[in-house]
Each structure stands twice: as C-alpha cells, then as structure tokens.
Amino acid sequence: MLNRRKFMIAAATTAAINRVSAQTSPLRVQLWPGDPPGGGGPVGPARVSASETISNVACPFLEVITPREPNGASVLVAAGGGYTYIAMANEARPAAHWLTDQGVTAFILTYRLPREGWHNGPLAPLQDAQRAIRIMRSMAATLHLDPRRMGVLGFSAGGHLVGLASVRSDFHTYPATDQIDDQSARPDFAALIYPVVTLEPPLDHTSTCHELIGDHPSPEARDEWSIQTHVQRGCPPMFLVEADDDPICKPAHTRILEAACLKADVPVELVRFESGGHGFGMGRPATPEMMWPDMYRTWLSRLGVLT
Numbered sequence: 001m002l003n004r005r006k007f008m009i010a011a012a013t014t015a016a017i018n019r020v021s022a023q024t025s026p027l028r029v030q031l032w033p034g035d036p037p038g039g040g041g042p043v044g045p046a047r048v049s050a051s052e053t054i055s056n057v058a059c060p061f062l063e064v065i066t067p068r069e070p071n072g073a074s075v076l077v078a079a080g081g082g083y084t085y086i087a088m089a090n091e092a093r094p095a096a097h098w099l100t101d102q103g104v105t106a107f108i109l110t111y112r113l114p115r116e117g118w119h120n121g122p123l124a125p126l127q128d129a130q131r132a133i134r135i136m137r138s139m140a141a142t143l144h145l146d147p148r149r150m151g152v153l154g155f156s157a158g159g160h161l162v163g164l165a166s167v168r169s170d171f172h173t174y175p176a177t178d179q180i181d182d183q184s185a186r187p188d189f190a191a192l193i194y195p196v197v198t199l200e201p202p203l204d205h206t207s208t209c210h211e212l213i214g215d216h217p218s219p220e221a222r223d224e225w226s227i228q229t230h231v232q233r234g235c236p237p238m239f240l241v242e243a244d245d246d247p248i249c250k251p252a253h254t255r256i257l258e259a260a261c262l263k264a265d266v267p268v269e270l271v272r273f274e275s276g277g278h279g280f281g282m283g284r285p286a287t288p289e290m291m292w293p294d295m296y297r298t299w300l301s302r303l304g305v306l307t
Helices: 004-018 088-101 123-138 157-167 207-213 219-225 252-263 288-303
Strands: 027-030 053-055 061-065 074-078 105-110 150-155 189-193 238-243 268-273
Touching: 053 088, 061 088, 061 123, 074 088, 074 123, 074 157, 088 105, 088 150, 105 123, 123 150, 123 157, 150 157, 157 189, 157 207, 189 288, 207 219, 238 252, 238 288, 252 268, 268 288
Parallel strands: 074 105, 074 150, 150 189, 189 238, 238 268
Antiparallel strands: 027 061, 061 105
C-alpha cells in the first residue's frame, strides 16, 4: 500500500505531466504548477530563432525523449548560450538523440534566463535546474527509470548551470511548492562540456558572468556563482571536456574545476583537445573533438550507468 507521502508525490507528478502542450512527442512537462518562484519575467511565447535558439522564456519546461529500448538511466540536458539564449539545435537536441541511442532517457531543459526580468535574477535558472532534477526523480516509477542513475549534461553556460546544480544540490533556492520538492536535487553524475566554471578574474570576460552578476560584481558574488568554490566531498563524479584553443571558455576553467575536484576527492575525468574552439556540440565531423561522446560512453559504463 502506498503511504501518504508516496501518494502525494505521485499526485504531484501526475499534475506535472498533465501540464503539457498539445504535442504528444516528445512529452513536454512544465516545471512549476503556477508562476515560477520569485515572480517577474517576460510575457508572451518563447522566441525561437531561425537557428533554433530560444529566449523570452516565461514558462520553463522539460522535453522528455524516451529511447526505443530504455535501460533505466536518464540525463538532464542543458544547452548553452551565455544565459542570453539557449542553443537547442547545436547542443541540446543532438545530445538528446545521442543519449537515446545509448538507451538513456533524455530530459531537455528550457530554463529561465536571468536578465529577462526575473526578480530572483541569477537564482532563476538554478531554481529551474533543481526543480527539473526533482521532477526527473518523481517520474522514475512512471517512466521505469532508476533513481540512482540520473545525471546531467551541460554545454558552455548550460555546463555552468548543471555544474552549479551538481555542487549546490543542498542549497535551498526556492520554497517547496508541492511533494515533488521532497525529492533530492543531487544528480548522480555530471558531464560539463566546454563549461564556464569560474566568474573570477582574469576569466570573468564571459557572457555568463555579465548576465548573472554584471560587469562589476563583488568578490562575494563571484564566489557565490563560481562552481569551484562549492566543490566538496560527496559531489557527483564529473566528466569535463575542453579545447585548448577555446576563445570563450578558456581551458583554465576546466583545469580549475579538475583541481577543486581532486582536492575534495571527487572523481573527475578531464578530456582535452588541442583544437576545437567553442560550441562544437557533440563534435564536428572529421575533427578530433567528435571523439568525446565515445569517451563519455566509456566513462558512463565505468560508473555503471550504461548496463
């Protein structure tokens, strides 16, 4: 017999699944039962560019893409865009398709952008990422997912977002809205691809830094919104990918995070390419960086995620 807590979680999950768009494939799940926490934000529908970048996100949501032969693992995917837009076509959708080819259920996150009028500013996307992970856990039984094999995969600013969610899972960014928020927001593993890691100088000349904390932030704000300052024992294992010639997320970002993980005894693997620049997604054809998904697959297998 279901106890009351499990019943309430199931009811909240059903309500979340019912808050879907008219389309049936992939399943679209709104993150919040009402207005997102904190208030504010843009009005009207999301803006989708010709290159399928998304902005003007008033209602953040998940797209759930289920493989033909699911193996029980799942991954939250967050594309980048410097927190000014979300690069779906170049990063999120190819990653989701690759994951489903491995039997992994993909959850594509469309998150709020901090400079679009949200009263909570930089908290808004982190609130969405935490809520998304909790929704994934609440849907485990419905989708036959293993709650011990739920990870995150982020690119650039999306890597910054899921990196923060990975190292700050105990940070209460919003008041609980329903029983879904009883679930853990800690992912079991994290992959950050050419991520923004630190907002400290001299690596602070990124759109991520500007959009989150402005051009003249305090030292406290830099620490608050940098990933490496929150790494501690018990954080999920990390898989990092970077190109040495990346002009935006310079390779020092991943090296700083690797050092923080090693110091805290957090398992970490760093894959470096001599060239590749920024924004190569799942890898451009006939280039060295197209090998990283195979390395990621091997890493997932070692963790026991792929069985």
